[in-house]
Amino acid sequence: MTATSAQRRPLAQGLARAGTLARRPVVLLAAGTLLVLVILVVAPLLGLVSTTLMAGNRDAWGDVFTSRMSANLLWRPLGNSLLMGAATAVLSTLIGGFLAWVVVMTRIPGRGFIAVLATIPFALPSFALALAWDSIFRNDLIGGSAGILGNLGLMVPDWIAWGPVPVALTLTAHYFSLSFMLIAAALAAVNGDLMEAAEMTGASRVAVARDIALPVVAPAVMSGALLAFAEGVSNFVSPALLGLPVRFHTLSTRLYGAISTGDVSRGYVLSLVLIVVAAMVMLTATRVTGGRRSFETITGKGGRRRSVPLGPWAWPIAGLAWAVVVATTIVPAVVLVASSLTRRTNDFASGLTLHYWIGGSDPAMAQGQRGILANPQILQATWNTVLLGVCVALGAGFLGLLISYVITRSRGPKPLLGAMSLISYVPFLIPGIAFGAAFIAQFGAPIGPLPSLYGTFAILVLAGIAATIPFAVRSSTAALSQVSRDVEESAVMAGAGLMLRLRSIIAPLAARGLLTGGVLVFVQMVRDLSLVVLLATPAMPVLAVLTYQYSSENFTQLANAVTVIIAVISVSATLLSRRAEGAAQPWNEKA
C-alpha cells in the first residue's frame, strides 16, 4: 500500500525526502558554517583577484610582470624569496636533523634539556630573533647606533650585519624547531624494536641505517624542509628588519611597501604571486606528509631507546648541540632583556637604566618616548593584543569545533562536507601578509550598507579567525576523536538535540584538546606580525606592529622591551594552559 501510493506521487515523495533532509539540524549547521567560511576565506581572496581586474587597476599586472620596473618589483624580490626559502630549508633540515639525532639516538649529557630548548624558538615571535641579531651585529652602514659588538669596538662586516646572510640565519634559527620536532618524532618511532629487528637479520649497521632508518625518517625530513621553505619564502619580518636597510627585498617586503605607500593594486598582484608560490610549496609538503601538518609535536616515547656509542666524539658533539640551542634561545632572550636596559643603544658602557621600561617622557632619551610600561599607547596595544588573541581563539575555536563536528560526525551531503574541508584548509596555504592584503581588498571599502572595516578591531579579529581556522579545525578534530561515536549516540537516544549534545557531552569531553588548540591560536595571534602589519593602524595598535615600528625608527630598547612582553605573554599562556588542562577534567584525576 505504501509502495503504490509512493509510486503514484513520486514528486511528493521527493519533496518529503528533501524536506526531512533540510530540516535536519546538522544540515542547517553545515550550511551556516560553510557560509561563514565563504565570507571569511573565499570572499577576501576573490576580492583580492577582482580588485586587480577592475578598470584602472589592470595595468598593475603589466607593471609587475612586463614593465621596466618588473625586475625591481617582481623578479629580483621573487629570486630573493626563493633564495631565502631554499637557504632556510637546507639549514633548518641540517640543524634540526642533527639535534633530533642527538636527542633521540645518543646519550650525551642534557639531552632532555636540549629537546625542550630546541622546541622554544618556534614558540617565540620570529622578530625576536631578528631583533636580537640586530642588537648584536648591527654596524654603522646605515647610520644610527651600532650593535653590541660594534660598541665593543669590533668591526662587523656588512654581509654579517645586513642582507641575505642574517635574514637566512635568523629564519633558520626560528624554523629549525619545526624540522627538529618532525624528525625527532620519526626517529623515535624508528628507534628500538624496529632497528633491533633489522639487526637480528644480520644486516650491517650501515645497511640498517640506509634501508630501515632513512626511509622511515625521509618523509619527516622532506616535510620539515618544505615547510621551512614555505615559511622562508613568505616571512616578512626578518627581511624587513635586516634586509630593507640595504635594499634587500623579498616578495613580502615589496608587497608591504607597495600597499603601505598607496600603490595598492601592484601590492595585490604581488600578494597573488606570493600566494601561488607558497601554496605550491605547501601543497607539495602536504602530499609528502600524507596530510600531516606542521604542528605535530613529539608524543609518547614508544619502546626502549638504544644509543649510538660516540666514543671520543661525545664531547665535541654535545658541545655543538648545546651551542646551537643556547644560541637560538638563551642568548637572544638575554640580549633582548639586556639591551632594553642599556642607556645608549646596545652600549653597556653607557650604563644601565630602567628608563625604557618605566621612565617618563625625557627629550634627551629616544626623542621623548616614554618607557613602555608608562606609555598609554603600549598599554592600549597590550590590551588590544591580549583581547585580539582571546577573541580569535574563542572565535576560531568555536567555528573550528562546528566545522570539525560537521566534517567528521555528520552524515550531511557529501559536496557540502567536501567544500567545507577544502575551504577550511585554504588559509594554511596563504602567507599572513598576503591574507592581510586580501582582507583590506575585501573589507577595506564599504560593502552596501556595511561600513569599511579598515582600522577597526573587527577586521583584526575576522582576519585572525580566518587565518587560524586550519589549526583550529585540526585541533578540534583531534579533540573530537577522543569522544567516541557511541557516547554521542547514547545522548541522541536520550533525546538530546544537536546543540544540547555539543554543549553537555561533546564540549566537556573534548575540553582538554579544545583548550590546547585555543592556546595555540592565542599564542599564534599574540606573536604574529605578518597578518596584522597591514591591518593595524595607529588608532588600533597591537604589540607586534609597535615592535616593528619602534625598530624601524631605531628605538631599539623599546622594540626589544615590547618583544620581551610578547614573549612573556606567549610563554605564560602556554604554561597556564598546561596547568589548566589538568584542572579541566576532574573526572580523570580521581582515577
Place this chain on the structure above:
Amino acid sequence: MTHTTDRGTGVPITLTDLRKDFGASTGTAAVDGISLQVPPGAFLVLLGPSGCGKTTTLRMLAGLENPTGGEIRFGERAVARGDGTVNVESAGRGVGMVFQSYALWPHKTVQGNIEWPLTVAKWSRQERRRRVREVLGLLGIEELAGRYPGEISGGQQQRVAIARTIASQPEVLLFDEPLSNLDAKLRVDTRAELMRIHRATGATSVYVTHDQVEAMTMATHVALMKDGRIEQFGTPVELLAAPRTAFTATFIGAPPANILEAQVAGARLTVAGRDVGKAPAGLPAGTVHLMYRSSGPRLVAEPVERCVPAIFVDQVPMAERWVIGVEIAGGTRVSITQDVPTRHVPGDSVQVQLPPAPETCFDLDGERIPAPSQSAREFEQQQEPV
C-alpha cells in the same frame, strides 16, 4: 505518565521489507529487505556473522540510521519508512539502547548518567530521583551512585549502562552485543541478569550478537541473518531442530551439525568416493550436501560399511562428553561426540562410519531438499512461542 516497573509495557515490532543501502549505488545493501514480526514482550535475537546487517538493523530500530526502503512499526505506529515520509526521532520512539562499548558519559557520575536522559525528557526532579533510586536498586548498584565510570569495573559499567537505558521505561530495549567486552564467567552471569531485567520490564527486546549460545539461551525469537537477509526466523528450538538451510545448520548448535558434500548416483550416496548408503527419496542426481549431527558419525578401527577415511585433528571436552574433530578429504571438518576421549594423536589416520541415513539434505545453494515435510511443520508449530 506512570512510572512503574510493572511488566506488560512492550509493543509488537513489525519490519516490512526493511532495507538499508549505503552509498548511492544499489548492490551495496547492508540490509537487503527483511520482514518479521514479534509479539509484545518478545526477546528477539538478531544473530549472524559480522557484516550480516544485524547491527544496521538494530540502529534503524534505534533511529540512528534511516532506512532506505520498507517500514518499521512499533505496535500500530510506523516509526520509520524508507520513502522518507516518516522518520520518528529516537527520543520519540520509546526505545532505549545498551551499546557494545556501554557509551557511558565519562564526565558524569553514575547517578548523573542515569538521571540526565530523564532531565532531557523533562521529568520532574522528584520523579527523577525516585526513578534513579529504583533502577539503581534493580541493578544492585546503589553504592556506585557517586562514582565516575572511569572508577568502576567493566561489569559495573555494564550495569550502569543497563540502568540508564531502562530508567526512562522504554517500550523497546535494544542491545548491541552488550556482553562482548566481558570475560567468560561474567558473560554467563550477565546473561541471566539481562533475562531478569527483560522479565522485570516487560519491554520488547532486540538483541544483536554473533554468539549462537547467547541467542539459544536468551531468545524467544531468533532471526539468523546472512548478507543482509534473514536466513531463518523462528524459535531457538526450531532453528536447531529443523534448519532450513545449510548455513543455519552450520551456525547453530555446539558443536554445529556436520555438512558433507556427496554425490547422488543410482539411488546411492558417495562421500569422498566411498559409498555411504542409500539416497533418501526425492534427491536429484548430482552433488548435494548431507547433514549429520555430531552424535551420528563414529570412529571405527577398521574400514567397514559407510566408512570414510579421515585425519584426526583434535578433541575437546564438552558437558562431560568429548567432541572429536577429524578432517576428511577436501579439508571438510567433521565433529563426532562420544563419551570417552580417543587415544589418537593429531595426524593419525582414522576411519569415520556415517549413520545409515543423513538427517537432512541440502542442495548446492544450501536449501533443504526435499522441501520440509509435514511432520517438520507440525513440530515447528508446536514450538510457537506463547
